Amino acid sequence: MSPSESSRTDAGQPALPSRTHLERLEAEAIHIMREVAASFENPVMMYSIGKDSSVMLHLARKAFYPGRIPFPLLHVDTTWKFREMIAFRDRVAKEYDLDLLVHTNEEGVRQNVNPFDHGSAYHTDVMKTAALKQALDKYKFDAAFGGARRDEEKSRAKERVFSFRTAQHRWDPKNQRPELWNLYNTRVRPGESIRVFPISNWTELDIWQYLYQEEIEIVPLYFAARRPVVRRFDQWILVDDDRIPLRPGEEPEMKMVRFRTLGCYPLTAAVESTATTLPEIVQEMLLAKTSEREGRIIDFDQSGSMEKKKQEGYF
Amino acid sequence: MSTPNDPAESGNTDIAAYLRHQHETGLLRFITCGSVDDGKSTLIGRLLWDSKLIYEDQLAALTADSKRVGTQQGGIDYALLLDGLEAEREQGITIDVAYRFFSTDRRKFIVADTPGHEQYTRNMVTGASNAEAAVILVDAAAVSREGGLLAQTKRHSYLVSLVGIRHVVLAVNKMDLVGYDEALFREITDAYRAFSAPLGFPDIRAIPVSALRGDNVMERSANMPWYKGPTLLDYLETVDVEDARAQLPFRFPVQLVQRPDSAFRGFAGTVASGAVRPGDEVAVAASGEKANIDRIVTMSGDLDVAVAGDAVTLTLSREIDVSRGDVLAAPQARPSIADQFKAHLVWLHAEPLLPGRMYPLKSGTDTAPAQVTELKARVNINTLAEEAAKTLEMNEVGLANLALGKDIAFDPFSENAATGNFILIDRETNATVAAGMIQHALRRATNIHWQAVTVNKAARAQNMAQRPRCVWFTGLSGSGKSTIADIVEKRLHAMGRKTYLLDGDNVRHGLCRDLGFTDADRVENIRRIAEAARLMVDAGLIVICSFISPFRAERKLARSLMEDGEFLEVFVDTPLSVCEARDPKGLYRRARAGELPNFTGIDSPYEAPEGPELRIDGAAMTPEEAAERVLELILR
Known part of the structure; x- marks a missing residue:
């Protein structure tokens, strides 16, 4: 980002720009x-x-x-x-x-x-x-x-x-x-x-906005796409490879999902979403009712963990 | 800025407009000060709550916590949103600085939440150092009960003024508990204005609020129709903190020199104050060398102007000597250059200030060794009275003269906070021990010399960051004393310890060259060495003495010259037969031949120590192993 344009006063003297x-x-x-x-x-x-x-x-x-x-x-x-x-x-x-x-x-x-x-x-x-x-x-x-x-x-x-x-x-x-x-x-x-x-x-x-303004590339997993997932502990877990042990009768299903945070795939839940662009992600975020780290299973092990x-x- | 993604492409014009608007919002950093009971955490919790920044999962945790440890009888205890660390939650007090974030359409806010407890002045100063405004909470019910402003309110206000905050909100809280009484509010406001007049705040805004009920926090209170001013949030959204720093003279402390290739030489740093444009002339503060700004380089492209707060890389029109720690400045309005100044100090560490001790100082990007040459006064932060003091304890504020090991560039803090501040660091633990705000340079005429204070052994030792010792090796000729002593000194030296090795070679040729090898001369020899060692220990050194020193009495004399624990006797216990077999200098052969009379072990006695601090088996141990044992003893 380059700092905001400086405005000019009536006298033609450049005023000092203020920063966002x-x-x-x-x-x-x-x-x-x-x-x-x-x-x-x-x-x-x-x-x-x-x-x-x-x-x-x-x-x-x-x-x-x-x-x-x-x-x-x-x-x-x-x-x-x-x-x-x-x-x-x-x-x-x-x-x-x-x-x-x-x-x-x-x-x-x-x-x-x-x-x-x-x-x-x-x-x-x-x-x-x-x-x-x-x-x-x-x-x-x-x-x-x-x-x-x-x-x-x-x-x-x-x-x-x-x-x-x-x-x-x-x-x-x-x-x-x-x-x-x-x-x-x-x-x-x-x-x-x-x-x-x-x-x-x-x-x-701020992070999302900066990614948007600076056109910074991020891992595609942040954007919604149809991906194979299974339902575990009330959360969607991606079947990223064949190391995930499927339970009897468990079948991966294709869902439109994205990730709000990335870590180890078995420990990082996906959310159902149709957001395929940064503005759509921001919009979803503004409407979101759960905080970002909720998708991370490790934080919940114990109070103050x-x-x-x-x-x-x-x- | 870079071109925003095409709104049409994103399929949502509203959100694109929202993002553009967000890019135009400003930032306000403020601090909240109040005591445990003033309702400070509740107020911030309320701001987060009202600006919809609490998520459902946080709300679930908050509701559960409120039931478990809350103080609001089953209602939501907003304060629990903030008290992060477990121990504090149980104590029910915030003990450190916590940063909170919320935003409105007009501004983003960073709140430093700091404790009001007396012991935690250091945290308040820390939180306030980056704040542009302060919200000082007063418990209206408590003022009513006590019949006046509480000491802590005065303390908080003084500290806020000390760190240079200009905009103060007096948030008179718990108005719901005093029946929304206008007269009481006026009384508190008047008392505060009278008290704070000497502190010189240019802007004080008093607002009656109830953090718990939400009155005048975000929503105008229906309970206080008599109050016509802004709500707390209105004020925070609009207070004009428009960077006064940008109007000050240009200052640019250089962080590092960028030299990616031979064609480019740029100076990276953050503009501390003022503004600069290509073509402007700048001077290196310390040397006075001048050059013109050639380019203001950033990855997004060159800038037309850089203002206070911008992190940029400057290139100059000609090659001049500039490195990290230098300050580029406006040539017509240069900073002070001095190695002595008077400053306010806030002591932040449990180890009290020791005047005369050397503390590394950091100011801007420059560092220098510094010492307090004179503690002028301690400021009683409850009464603002200046009192005589010999030291500063944690959370105390003082006024002191400091002397530095070299010149640095600075401005008086009252004129330019960004270039008038510094921290002091403990040389041994590297803890940040003090925050400083410079008043003015001390002129040469009123020079206070670098070593003007009473310097004693303790002061010297502290300066050297070591415990002075006398390590006394005794043993027969050829026992291995000197070899071990030599390794020990080399190892200590490598660790940065200050040492000196006294042995026959450097003593017999000078200090004791008039002495022979009779018993009387041997006694006098050791006495002189012991006295010399005492002086060196007094100078703070680790002195290593390597002498046969055959007599107990002389070694005892040497020990008696030192303080308890300073004298470490190391007996290198090597059998005579082994020493004689080694005979490194051929002395035993000559003694046996009768050429060297009074030779210890042959025709002169050796009195083995009775209680040495360490006994080395000189036949079984290698010199390296022995040296290791000695080092353990010294560094214990």
Whole structure:
């Protein structure tokens, strides 16, 4: 987005333009990304392939234009992501000449940890949280960008933009560094790290609007299409491959569905929808009566569960 | 901006128009301040509720929570929408800054929800630092009961003024509990205006509300026909915060230098204040070197103008020396350049301020070591009185002189908040310990020197971020003392510790060159070394002494010169036979031949330590293993 046109006063003197809320949020995110690139030795950007990651990637390209993004992107692959996500990831990495790292918890793969036999909590813990910690330890990143937003969940509303993690990757909500003005404290000791959330102050609507205005490409799963699904726990689950065990008498049916959030396909429910364009998605969203993370099964395990996961190192 | 998708293509003109309109909305960041009981969380919950930003699943959780821990007798407790962290929910208080989002057709809002509890000044200052307006909540029923404004209201107002917020809403809440009494509202308003006059807010708007019932929050209250002013939301939608920063002189702290190839050299950063256009002349604040703006580069295309808040990349007409930390500024209105200034400090950390201690300072994109050379006063945030103080504890505000290790560019905070602020960081833990707002530079004439404070061992040690030690190696010649001591020093040095190694080589040729090897001379030798070691420990160093030092009494003397725990005696216990077999300098051979009289172990005694801090088996352990043990002892 280029800042709004400046208006001109009667005297012909150019008046100073005022900025819209998205322009201000964009500038804030770019400032944060540059601060990290300038202050840390070994930063990384978490890349989940979702719409927020698409926005983050776009912001990073802007932050370092005309240069290349000066840090790698890391995708933690649980091996249960939608196939279209992986195809999208690989194509985007090529198109933008990204330094893409993919990490999978090989120990979890050997033990065949999966969401069907082990449940969402254990699967997430092993294939996502533990895998993430493995990757951070392996590459010794001292800063990791995440696309979390404060409007998503209550514990996130209190997290800093620069969120300190101990050498064990733990978050201590009682002992966060005060964050003043745009003066971010980037200092860490060896082994410690900072999780950085440049789009903390964006809302879900802001994300969609920005994707629309900037014409940013997202995984097609966000748009409604006829897809094979089964009904589980009152939610539509995509039959993305033949690893999903069908119950006796269960037949995948073709439904017009889309996804409001993307993760592991067995843990991410589809919603019935006819929205095939961004404006239609926004329109559906404005009429929606459920919040975005509802489609994510992991948040509901227990009251305050996101806060617990975050303390243990989940993003 | 990029061309919007064709509305016709999307099949829905209404939504396209909606999206275009959304793109025109502005942004207001505001903070709400109030005590636990003022109804602050309820007010924000109400704003989210009324602007339809609560989803059904959130509502279900809210209804369940309201039944479980709610305070509204089965009714919906809006406050529970906000109290995020589990421990806080059970305590019933918000203990940190939480950010909330809502929007109307005119503006998007980011609300910093901060606690009013006295201990959490730091959180309020944190939340207020990015706010353009403040909503200060007053509990009308409490004022009526107490017979005046509460101390916390004064405290909140002072802190809001301290961080430079200009627009204040006095939200007189719980009007439903006082019968919507106009006289009481006037009384509270008058008292507040009188109290806050010295704080100099240019804009104060008092609004009578009931957050719980919704009066004058979004909907005009039918219960208070006597109130003719805007509702709270009306005010927040229209308050003119039109960036005053854009009218100030141009400031551009450089974040990083972009050099993708040899043809392009750009300076990336965010415009802190003012505006800049291609062709404008700018000066590097520190060096005074000037150049003209060539291009304002963004990925969406070059800009005609960049204003305060814009994140851009500037290229210059000619090559001048610019790097991260430099400030590009309007040449006719440059920032101050100084290494000393007077500033307000808000102490944010449980470890109190230590005047004289070195704290890394960050201001803009620049950093410098800083120390408080003089704490002028502590401000009593309830009475605004200035009091004498030796230190600042967490949540205290003070006025101090600071001295930096180098010049930085800044403006007085009252003139330009974006370039007049800074944070202080703890050098050891890296915690953010203070927020600072610069008053003015201190001139050379009133110079307060960098080391003007009383500097003692503790201060020096803190500065060096280490505990001073005297590590005393004793043992026979050839026992391996020096080899181990050498490894220990190298390892400490690699860790950034400040060390000094005293051994025969650097002592016998100078300090003790008049001494021989009689028992009396040996005693004097060790006394001098011990005294030298004491001075070095006093200087904050980790001193490593490697001497045969055969007599218990002299080692005891050395120990007595140090504080408890500073003296670490390491006995390198290697049998004489092993030492003699090693004989690295051929001394044993010469001693046996009678060429070296009074040689320890041959014709002069060695008194083994009775209670050393560490005993090394010099025959069984490698020097590396031994050094590891010693390091564990030192760093314990």
